[in-house]
Amino acid sequence: MSTLPTVVITGASTGIGAVYADRFARRGHDLILVARDLARLQALAERLRADYGVAAEPLQADLADPAQLAGLERLLRDDARIGVLVNNAGATLPGGFLEQTPEQTAQLIALNVTAPTRLAAAIAPRLAAAGSGAIVNLASVVGLAPEFGMSVYGATKAFVQYLSQSLQGEIGGKGVYVQAVLPAATRTEIWERSGRDVAQIPGVMEVDALVDAALAGFDRREAVTIPPLHDESLWQAADAARKAMLPHYSQSQPAPRYL
Ligand SMILES: NC(=O)C1=CN([C@@H]2O[C@H](COP(=O)(O)OP(=O)(O)OC[C@H]3O[C@@H](n4cnc5c(N)ncnc54)[C@H](OP(=O)(O)O)[C@@H]3O)[C@@H](O)[C@H]2O)C=CC1
Numbered sequence: 001m002s003t004l005p006t007v008v009i010t011g012a013s014t015g016i017g018a019v020y021a022d023r024f025a026r027r028g029h030d031l032i033l034v035a036r037d038l039a040r041l042q043a044l045a046e047r048l049r050a051d052y053g054v055a056a057e058p059l060q061a062d063l064a065d066p067a068q069l070a071g072l073e074r075l076l077r078d079d080a081r082i083g084v085l086v087n088n089a090g091a092t093l094p095g096g097f098l099e100q101t102p103e104q105t106a107q108l109i110a111l112n113v114t115a116p117t118r119l120a121a122a123i124a125p126r127l128a129a130a131g132s133g134a135i136v137n138l139a140s141v142v143g144l145a146p147e148f149g150m151s152v153y154g155a156t157k158a159f160v161q162y163l164s165q166s167l168q169g170e171i172g173g174k175g176v177y178v179q180a181v182l183p184a185a186t187r188t189e190i191w192e193r194s195g196r197d198v199a200q201i202p203g204v205m206e207v208d209a210l211v212d213a214a215l216a217g218f219d220r221r222e223a224v225t226i227p228p229l230h231d232e233s234l235w236q237a238a239d240a241a242r243k244a245m246l247p248h249y250s251q252s253q254p255a256p257r258y259l
């Protein structure tokens with residue numbers, strides 16, 4: 001058994017989550033791997049045990065299902081070995097807002113918004129009390145870009161980014177590191193799962209490169225990590241522009257243009 005904190009990774013059966021599992025195992029962490037496809041989780045866990053000598057436990061759960069989500073919440077609340085949560089499980093939807101059904105959007109919000117929020121809420125008090133630990137949340141550059149026409153998916157990712165940055169402010173001072181990771185298009189099954197052809201997308205990043213870059217940001221303790229953004233000053237300028245507005249919101253009168 002490792003002396004390092006155990007890492008819980010949601011959506012670990014494939015894609016970005018499976019590579020996170022490989023990288024944390026390589027660093028010597030024990031793992032709890034969460035997704036719906038138990039056979040895939042078992043195969044990955046077996047490989048990680050063999051390759052790295054860590055403990056790797058598959059945990060089958062549909063995180064859009066409140067009862068199954070509650071089981072993982074209990075584990076995060078109670079198991080003191082767990083010190084890192086990677087909120088990675090997520091999906092997108094085919095079609096546009098006019099085609100998507102209420103059931104589809106509710107399901108997406110349950111997976112992309114409710115699950116990471118509740119899982120973070122389950123682990124945060126214990127990490128804050130211990131004064132250490134990390135919560136990594138997979139957002140997306142789509143959350144910065146309403147122009148991309150992925151309204152509900154993008155809104156869920158904007159939520160995740162906001163939650164991460166706000167939590168960093170709330171619990172960062174108590175020793176808990178919170179990171180938002182914003183990938184752009186990355187070669188995983190997410191594209192075919194939503195009926196899109198990744199071959200039509202320009203500038204797709206390979207999943208190993210994405211996760212290694214995200215972990216470089218993790219090691220630098222960045223609040224927001226955007227692996228595809230080469231010119232870091234663009235993010236810094238956008239963040240500075242947002243912060244420049246903050247002192248201007250406390251006004252008893254509407255702005256003259258609204259009078
Ligand atoms: N790939 C990309 O271009 C980008 C991805 N992202 C984000 O990165 C994260 C990972 O995406 P990616 O690896 O590409 O996606 P994949 O579709 O490759 O993998 C998604 C993972 O989530 C799991 N998952 C899906 N639905 C559920 C559910 N209801 N309950 C539990 N687990 C579930 C899947 O496992 P199973 O089916 O076994 O449950 C799988 O392990 C997502 O949050 C995504 O939004 C952000 C920007 C770009």
Ligand SMILES: CC(=O)[C@H](N)C(=O)O
Pocket residue numbers: 092139140141142150183184185186190191
């Ligand atoms: C499917 C996508 O659009 C991708 N996950 C992204 O967030 O860029």
